[in-house]
Amino acid sequence: MIEYTDTRGLTDRPRAFSEAILEGLAPGGGLFVPVGLPAVPLADIVTLAARPYHERAALVYEAFGLDMSAARTAAISAAAYGDNFDDPAIAPVRKVGDHFVLELWHGPTLAFKDMALQCMPLFFSEALEMAHTAGRTDLDYLILVATSGDTGVAALNGYADRPHTRIVVYYPDAGVSAVQERQMVTQPGDNLSVFRLAGDFDDCQNAVKAVFDDADFAAELAAEHGLALSSANSINWGRLLPQVVYYMSGYADMVAAGHLAAGDPLDVCVPTGNFGNILAAYYAKRCGTPIRRLLCASNTNNVLTDFIATGTYDISSRALIKTPSPSMDILVSSNLERLLYDLTAAASDERRDDPAGGVQAAGPEGERVHDWMTQLRTSGRFAVDDDVHRRLQSLLVGAWVDNDTCLRTIGAAYAQHRYLMDPHTAIGWKVAADLRTDAPVLVASTAHWSKFAADTLRALTATPAGAPLAGKTDGDGLALLDRVVEHAPEASVPPQLRAVRDRPVRFDERVDRTREAVEQSLRDWLSAAH
């Protein structure tokens, strides 16, 4: 069984999977990371292609040795990856021209988040039942989510009406697309609520993290409402594990289709914001998938491109810039912390093994990461050691795409291939084209274009980013869907969005970006509704 420790060295004991998923964030603000990873033989990876996706997932989960029975894990996988997806392959690899695209948006909310969030709530319920039965807690759970758009929609869908669980989502006002907002504020379910937060995604993430850190509030929730807090953001390990599956599955599909021989190297290109998706590709590589380089694709908020190039993460004089890929408008990439932990651990292992080593006296990895995260919070920057930077550069290549190039990429790909991409995918596509060498590149396609209809329409009509669209545009962005299809007849509005069009708006409340305001919104909602 793989156990989990935390990135800042502050947990008193390792956790089992079921405990890590319930806790979400580790005590002291760090993130749970696996202690060791399974080595999955290449033969097992390539034979995944012969199985349906839910069996692929169950096999990977089994390799991770979860503290749940194989029968339960298989049942959870079967329930998570079925006809709730609009493609039986669940995460198909498409060859488009000479690009390979891993389509991760066939789930109910049309973004890659469904790949994890159709599954994680089922793991969560199982873990909660185990904890209740074992008498480890008698509390129910309140899931708090900060979203740059897609996570909120997918988490609401996944957790709606789950027993013993409530979920509240905070999204930045004017920071998500019209369709994403509409998906959230119309979500049915008796156990959920949604708030617009005055700020950007980093403000949302900070406010929610501050609530997690407030021990007095946790005590109040337990005493007055019988609730403990947890997270459905990718800071929760339960989000990352299901994402590891599709990189292994994608490799297997490419071998089965004859695009690769088993064992050939594959580069993976991931449009990146909070660093969760690309980190899952890293774990897939470490488990044995022959992934060579991870291409980290950014938008104008290119802090990660600079970090990979220089080893210094510096947001001290950066302001967040709004782009056509709003779900990547992030400056504090939370999951980078997990990679830094791993690279620091590898660097200190090497020094321990090398009698001539030890030039830089790095402390235990948790302490180093703790230091860097403290520096980031207090001064907006940190610089990693040279050997960690060297390891980072041997693994990751970063590049970024400006707003107009992003839109031109969508227009050109549609004109050339009749393939319509969303702006996040377009960033991955362009970086893959720019950085490709001798190995094929698999581009993670993270959302369906319809979630970003206004910018897709700009792309198809050669309208610059940010410029007003000619013709009729309605307030909620849904009318634009039909206009996109007029310009791109091969594309169609997915049925998942037709239902959203007809649902009434349920939530329209704005909160301030402080911890106090977020806590008060929770108190008010819990008292009124329950």
Ligand SMILES: Cc1ncc(COP(=O)(O)O)c(C=O)c1O
């Ligand atoms: C469509 C889309 N693309 C890319 C990303 C970035 O993924 P990550 O935050 O895992 O790096 C997100 C995340 O919000 C997203 O919704």
